[in-house]
Every structure is written in C-alpha cells, then in structure tokens.
Amino acid sequence: MPTRDTSAEVGTPDVQTGEKSIATIATLRVGVKLYVYHDNSREHRLAEILSIQTRKGTPHYYVHYEEFNKRLDEWVPPTRLDLTKETVGDVGTPEDEEADEDSAETDPKATAARAASAKQSGTSGTPETFSKEHEIEKLRTSGSMTQSAHEISRVRNLSKLQIGKYEVEPWYFSPYPVEYTEEEMVFICEFCLSYFGEERRFQRHRTKCTLMHPPGNEIYRDSAVSFFEIDGRRQRTWCRNLCLLSKCFLDHKTLYYDVDPFLFYIMTTRDEYGCHMIGYFSKEKESAEGYNVACILTLPQYQRHGYGKLLIAFSYELSKREGKLGSPEKPLSDLGLLGYRAYWQDTIVDLLLNNKGLETTIDELASMSAMTTQDVIHTLQNLNMLRYFKGQHVICLTDAILSQKQKQVEKQKIKGKRTLDPELIQWKPPVFTAANRTWNW
Known part of the structure; x- marks a missing residue:
C-alpha cells in the first residue's frame, strides 16, 4: 500500500474547528484532540490539549483525558502523542508555529517585570x-x-x-x-x-x-x-x-x-x-x-x-x-463529599444502634453528633432510612444498612479502626x- 502524503493537508490553513486531519508536532494547537498514551491504563486515550509549554527546548503538552477526572490531567512529552491517527480541531501551519515560538521566546527578567507591573496595577491575570x-x-x-x-x-x-x-x-x-x-x-x-x-x-x-x-x-x-x-x-x-x-x-x-x-x-x-x-x-x-x-x-x-x-x-x-x-x-470536592457521607453514615447508624430501641428524633441526632439537621436529613434520605408510617415519618434501619455495618465491623476487627x-x-x-x-x- 503506497505511503500517504499528508504534508499538504497539514499545512492547509483552512481546516475548520471540529474537522479531522493528520497533525505534526509543528502544527499542534491548544484545543486539538488526539490520542495520548495514558500510563495508568497502559493504552492510548483521547485527550484535549489545554496548554503548550517549551521546557529546555522540548515542547510539552498539558492534556485532559476525555471522561477522566480533571486531577488526572498531566504534562506529556511529544513521545506520548500518537500522531498516526486523525486529530479533531484546528491544526495550524508550520509557519504559524514559528511565529508563535518567536513571540513566546521572552527574557525571564522581562516576564518577571511584566508580572510585577501587573501586580502593581491590580491585574493578576x-x-x-x-x-x-x-x-x-x-x-x-x-x-x-x-x-x-x-x-x-x-x-x-x-x-x-x-x-x-x-x-x-x-x-x-x-x-x-x-x-x-x-x-x-x-x-x-x-x-x-x-x-x-x-x-x-x-x-x-x-x-x-x-x-x-x-x-x-x-x-x-x-x-x-x-x-x-x-x-x-x-x-x-x-x-x-x-x-x-x-x-x-x-x-x-x-x-x-x-x-x-x-x-x-x-x-x-x-x-x-x-x-x-x-x-x-x-x-x-x-x-x-x-x-x-x-x-x-x-x-x-x-x-x-x-x-x-x-x-x-x-x-x-x-x-x-x-x-x-x-x-x-x-x-465539597468529590473526595471530600465521599469522606463526609461515609462519616455521617457511620455516626448516625452508630447513634441509632446504641439507642437500644428507644425513640429519637432528628433534632436529637443532630445534637448528639453536632451535625446540622439538614445534614442529618440528607444522610437519612440518601440511605433510604426515612419512611412514612401511620401518618408520620419514622427512621428505619434497613436490612441493607445493618448488613453493611456488620461487614464493616468484621473488617475493622482485622484492620483496626482509627478513633479519637x-x-x-x-x-x-x-x-x-x-x-x-x-x-x-
């Protein structure tokens, strides 16, 4: 099969946003989507270039992987880019790249002076x-x-x-x-x-x-x-x-x-x-x-x-x-929300189990735990523990919650539990x- 000559396509300035094309290192731009090798999954994943930076003469690309959390965004060298597949988005021309590099090559002292000037004028970017x-x-x-x-x-x-x-x-x-x-x-x-x-x-x-x-x-x-x-x-x-x-x-x-x-x-x-x-x-x-x-x-x-x-x-x-x-x-952040939900669930379930069958109210649960009533209600609703019975709302410890608690106790017997x-x-x-x-x- 003859080799495909893509040089003409890469150098075309008329590529529209969203169109697919073959790119080179010289024509990559912010916003272009291409396949990048992802270390954890050990495969190439579709990613979007968010920023480009030259470090010690080598371009590095800050990419966001599609359908991945933002914390997994990372700087990657050109060796991790798959340029054999089509990219999505605007690619530039080599001439544009040279112009960008000329404008990007600035003296660090001048950059620092501009930053100081911006700080004095009240603009921080x-x-x-x-x-x-x-x-x-x-x-x-x-x-x-x-x-x-x-x-x-x-x-x-x-x-x-x-x-x-x-x-x-x-x-x-x-x-x-x-x-x-x-x-x-x-x-x-x-x-x-x-x-x-x-x-x-x-x-x-x-x-x-x-x-x-x-x-x-x-x-x-x-x-x-x-x-x-x-x-x-x-x-x-x-x-x-x-x-x-x-x-x-x-x-x-x-x-x-x-x-x-x-x-x-x-x-x-x-x-x-x-x-x-x-x-x-x-x-x-x-x-x-x-x-x-x-x-x-x-x-x-x-x-x-x-x-x-x-x-x-x-x-x-x-x-x-x-x-x-x-x-x-x-x-809350995603990890913070998970941590608080787990703590709220453990605290409320422990209070109910230690109550030994006596009646309690949401206000009493809030008072004993120092949680707000809104957080108590939110937790009970998430756990499906608020039920309507004989004309009033009641708190119900479901079989699923009790089973989950039992598994947690058995796990803590093996690994231990950090307490205050x-x-x-x-x-x-x-x-x-x-x-x-x-x-x-």
Missing part, C-alpha cells in the same frame, strides 16, 4: 470583574472557596513535589512563583513548608531549620496522632505556605493571602525526627453560615488510611465543645476581637 479586593471581600463573608471560574480553569503548573520522604504529583494549579514551574521537582520542607527549586538549596535549609512541628499549640495527642491549632494571623508565612501546598490538591481553594480570619488544625504523626503533617482543616474564626470547616485535606501520601475520617471527627468534636451544630463549607479520645482534647473555644479576625499590618 484574572478577569476584570473579579479583582483581588472583590475576592477578598467575598472571602470575608463566604469563607475560603474560590469565587472566580478562571481560578478553576488554569492548568497544573508543577511536575512533582518532594515532601519529606515522599514524592507526590500535584493534581491542580497552584500559584507558586513562576520560576518553579520549569523545575522537574519542587522540594518542600515538611516542617516549615518553605519551598525550593534546587536540592542543594533545600539541603542547606534543612541544616538550618529548627522547626520540628507545626508552629502552634498542641491540643490533642494520643499514641498515633497529634493535633496543633494555628492562628493564621500569628503565623501568616507558615499558613500561606500551607495554602500554596494545599492548592496543589484542592481545585476550588482560594489562594489570596488573607489567612488572618482562619484557624488551622494540623494533624501529624510523630517519630524521633519530629511531627510529620498528615492533613489539616481550616475554619473561620467567625462563620456567618455556621460552617465548622472551610477547607479540609489529607495529603495524597496518607490517603486511604482512615485519616480523613479522623480529621472530620475532630472538627465535630470541636463543635461539641463550642456547643454548636456544624457543617462543612459547600461545595475526646477526653484527650485540651482545648477551649477561643474568643476573638474584631482586630484578631482580620488583617493587622
């Missing part, structure tokens, strides 16, 4: 309708979730992080300084959360860093974990570094540096080298909506070990000490003045 001041004002009234869709749409900019003895791949964009985006690895001190682009500088820092635990008050300790409470106003730099790190794994987190209105609760594990952060949650010092959690994260290297439920349980124990009903800030001892919490609800809750330069 976001749409004009979402100014920094506007975002911070919304942050003060509605918590820590991002208000700008532009924040969510940006592509992941870091390749790998080294946190302690773990190498972790970020999931989402995080606004670390632009010079770090070209590094293969960003080194993060697991104690002070400072970040470095060179291993030599990182090792030099480690010889000087004296911090061995989060810079706050230890309010809980058992044989497995400790919790530290940190005031964002007193430890601004540490909390800002924490926000930068957590943005790598939270798609909807706001990263402006207004950490003053928040308290951070850090869960750690201990060894002879210090207290190593497992995860954290933050909460507003004063939440108008009654939220007991603003952001919550278990670091990827510690996920699927039961630590997420421990973080959630601790947030509700604090709500009990405050004498309030609490709920996490909405919307409320008696070990050394904490009283803090009282803040207006000055304590906000910026105080």
Whole structure:
C-alpha cells in the first residue's frame, strides 16, 4: 500500500474547528484532540490539549483525558502523542508555529517585570470583574472557596513535589512563583513548608531549620496522632505556605493571602525526627453560615488510611465543645463529599444502634453528633432510612444498612479502626476581637 502524503493537508490553513486531519508536532494547537498514551491504563486515550509549554527546548503538552477526572490531567512529552491517527480541531501551519515560538521566546527578567507591573496595577491575570479586593471581600463573608471560574480553569503548573520522604504529583494549579514551574521537582520542607527549586538549596535549609512541628499549640495527642491549632494571623508565612501546598490538591481553594480570619488544625504523626503533617482543616474564626470547616485535606501520601475520617471527627468534636451544630463549607470536592457521607453514615447508624430501641428524633441526632439537621436529613434520605408510617415519618434501619455495618465491623476487627479520645482534647473555644479576625499590618 503506497505511503500517504499528508504534508499538504497539514499545512492547509483552512481546516475548520471540529474537522479531522493528520497533525505534526509543528502544527499542534491548544484545543486539538488526539490520542495520548495514558500510563495508568497502559493504552492510548483521547485527550484535549489545554496548554503548550517549551521546557529546555522540548515542547510539552498539558492534556485532559476525555471522561477522566480533571486531577488526572498531566504534562506529556511529544513521545506520548500518537500522531498516526486523525486529530479533531484546528491544526495550524508550520509557519504559524514559528511565529508563535518567536513571540513566546521572552527574557525571564522581562516576564518577571511584566508580572510585577501587573501586580502593581491590580491585574493578576484574572478577569476584570473579579479583582483581588472583590475576592477578598467575598472571602470575608463566604469563607475560603474560590469565587472566580478562571481560578478553576488554569492548568497544573508543577511536575512533582518532594515532601519529606515522599514524592507526590500535584493534581491542580497552584500559584507558586513562576520560576518553579520549569523545575522537574519542587522540594518542600515538611516542617516549615518553605519551598525550593534546587536540592542543594533545600539541603542547606534543612541544616538550618529548627522547626520540628507545626508552629502552634498542641491540643490533642494520643499514641498515633497529634493535633496543633494555628492562628493564621500569628503565623501568616507558615499558613500561606500551607495554602500554596494545599492548592496543589484542592481545585476550588482560594489562594489570596488573607489567612488572618482562619484557624488551622494540623494533624501529624510523630517519630524521633519530629511531627510529620498528615492533613489539616481550616475554619473561620467567625462563620456567618455556621460552617465548622472551610477547607479540609489529607495529603495524597496518607490517603486511604482512615485519616480523613479522623480529621472530620475532630472538627465535630470541636463543635461539641463550642456547643454548636456544624457543617462543612459547600461545595465539597468529590473526595471530600465521599469522606463526609461515609462519616455521617457511620455516626448516625452508630447513634441509632446504641439507642437500644428507644425513640429519637432528628433534632436529637443532630445534637448528639453536632451535625446540622439538614445534614442529618440528607444522610437519612440518601440511605433510604426515612419512611412514612401511620401518618408520620419514622427512621428505619434497613436490612441493607445493618448488613453493611456488620461487614464493616468484621473488617475493622482485622484492620483496626482509627478513633479519637475526646477526653484527650485540651482545648477551649477561643474568643476573638474584631482586630484578631482580620488583617493587622
């Protein structure tokens, strides 16, 4: 079969969006869909190019795999692209590519100067309708979730992080300084959360860093974990570094540096080298909506070990000490929603089983668990435990729920279950003045 000459087709400028064509490295554009080798599934998957970047003279493509979660988006080299199959979308001409490269070759100092100029003029690359001041004002009234869709749409900019003895791949964009985006690895001190682009500088820092635990008050300790409470106003730099790190794994987190209105609760594990952060949650010092959690994260290297439920349980124990009903800030991430649903189900089913056949109400369940009545009702409805009987609604423990609980108990006998001892919490609800809750330069 004769070889097909595609050079004429590739160089045609008239290709319409949505049409199929054969592309080359020189003609690939943002928006083109093509097949890319996916490491986990070990096969080529259809993906869309979201961004193109030249690293050390080689183009890299940020792709989103069709029907895959956004956290699996990644930078890929040209070797993982399948250019033997037709692509979907606009492909350019080699001449266009050369023009783009000429315009893209900029001096890093000039780029930094433009970034500084943009910062001084109040434009940070976001749409004009979402100014920094506007975002911070919304942050003060509605918590820590991002208000700008532009924040969510940006592509992941870091390749790998080294946190302690773990190498972790970020999931989402995080606004670390632009010079770090070209590094293969960003080194993060697991104690002070400072970040470095060179291993030599990182090792030099480690010889000087004296911090061995989060810079706050230890309010809980058992044989497995400790919790530290940190005031964002007193430890601004540490909390800002924490926000930068957590943005790598939270798609909807706001990263402006207004950490003053928040308290951070850090869960750690201990060894002879210090207290190593497992995860954290933050909460507003004063939440108008009654939220007991603003952001919550278990670091990827510690996920699927039961630590997420421990973080959630601790947030509700604090709500009990405050004498309030609490709920996490909405919307939750997909993993956050799964974690909360599992915790809510376990808590409510345990309360009903321990009730020994006595009557109870939704308000009583909320009071005993520190959950809001809306979350209790939502959980009961999801589990199909609310029934209408003899003219009134009743709570019914179904056979399916009891069977699931029995399997869970048997599994926990083998693997064990992480629990908190409320008696070990050394904490009283803090009282803040207006000055304590906000910026105080």
